[in-house]
Amino acid sequence: MHSKLILRNLRAVGTAVRCFQSSCASSSTQLNLETQNDSRNSSAPVFPVDFTSKLQVTTERDVAKIPIYQVLGSDGRLTDSDQRIDVDEETTVKMYEAMMRQNILDGILYQAQRQGRISFYMTSFGEEGVAVGSASALESTDLVYGQYREAGVLMWRGFTLSDFINQCYSNDEDLGRGRQMPVHYGSRKLNFITLSSPLATQVPQAVGSAYAFKLAKNGRCVIAYFGEGAASEGDTHAAFNFAATLQCPVILFCRNNGYAISTPSREQYRGDAIAGRAVGYGLAAVRVDGNDIFAVRNATKYARDYCMSNNIGVVIEAMTYRVGHHSTSDDSSAYRSKEEVEDWDKSYNPITRLRLFMEHSNWWNEEKEKLLAKQIKADVLKAVAEAEKKLKPEISELFTDVYYEMPDHLMEQSAYLADHLKKYGEHYPLDNYKK
């Protein structure tokens, strides 16, 4: 039945989703969770497989590639008339607004960095549907471990524009007290673990949390987001194995956006990309069109139900494209063409696709679009102006909040800094800091 499904969908290749780098899977409109036959019976033999007298080598050609699940084509129409959208007009518009807010915030903060107002920035251009679509499918109590390009998850959960902007300006109202690089958000209230720069460290941590939630039987699920580049880290492989063997309610969500800084996906892995690894580890897998917000939402919802009821972790691989540069420290014109970026931005943009769907449904028009964009822009500029006026936290806070009781070496460093600033304070912009 499964191969039939794939064969049927192979004929549909080329309609809406383009072949993605070397993964080249076909597009599917059936949500199809790939999984192993469950042989987790404690009385099963160590190797519950048959013997054979025929020497055989299994290669990737023997295994069908996992198709890309899709609901909306790039024209904003359902790819299959049997498809169902489980969101009403109000929720759809809310999802659209969250993507637009993320997009406009990114544009303005990117410019703020270029003007030297903040030190660093990373945009989510082109990946707004991945973050908002998946966030909309989770419960607000589910715990999120992000990488850095999933700000839309926080946007969906209610992180305010000021929350984002204060963090990027490292001012006194930044929840992280100015101790992290811009974009490294976190919110205890919104169940979003503070981001950390070393790639993939969040993946095994997420599995650990999921294991704790399973033991606590608290009905909460954990999601870890990571890029296809981060998926090459040893931490990700270890996390997959822990998730499988500890049988955790965890969603391992890979954003396959075509690049890890300058390394294209085709050089990042072999086999059937990231989703293709899942079954080998004993996890379930679904590959989805990341620029189709409804497909991402459905897949995440399905994955959540599945991992919560079966205690089998699910790998979601969302095929998308990083439209912006990697960060403000990168110039991607050095390794990819302008045409490639424009093509993805114009033809496969997740925001445009949802807008077309809403227009076809008579839920949206040019006038609403202009009003929304104008309002968001005004809100962001107002929050930026406010954030710029705020002082930075007291310098002594540099040493607090890591240890319950400050250890000797930090006491020493703190005293050294205070002494240094007493002598040479005139050379530092101390007026920008709270006293």
Ligand SMILES: Cc1ncc(C[n+]2csc(CCOP(=O)(O)OP(=O)(O)O)c2C)c(N)n1
């Ligand atoms: C352990 C580690 N190695 C290298 C880096 C430098 N680095 C930061 S982001 C990045 C690329 C990650 O690419 P991917 O996981 O695909 O995420 P994307 O930026 O595409 O969203 C690299 C190599 C790092 N932060 N941590």
Ligand SMILES: [Mg+2]
């Ligand atoms: Mg990437």
